[in-house]
Amino acid sequence: MAECMKRLWVAVEWEDAHGDASMFTEVDMEHKPYVFITGGLLIRSDEMGVSLARELGEDGKYRDHAFIPRKMVLREWTVGPFVKKPRRVKTVPHE
DSSP states (O other), X not given: OGGGGGOEEEEEEEEEOOOOOSOOOTTTOOOSOEEEEEEEEEEEXXXXXXXXXXXXXXXXXXEEXXXXXXXXXXXXXXXXXXXXXXOOOOOOOOO
């Protein structure tokens, strides 16, 4: 789990393509990208894009990966460091 201590929680605001298979008129059609904010553990951010994960297992493997191409990113920011603090285990007194 030491690997997760180096990771940051980030948020990315980005534009996504969309479509609709229902019937519509030109007036009803949305002719613009949808803007989303996606958050997670930062895996990589470079000229290709941003990779995030929602979960990090005890074996160091990620789950629920999202890749956002750089040209779709409007902005990205750090939410905070990922810090795993040890929890105190409650003890139950024996009777």
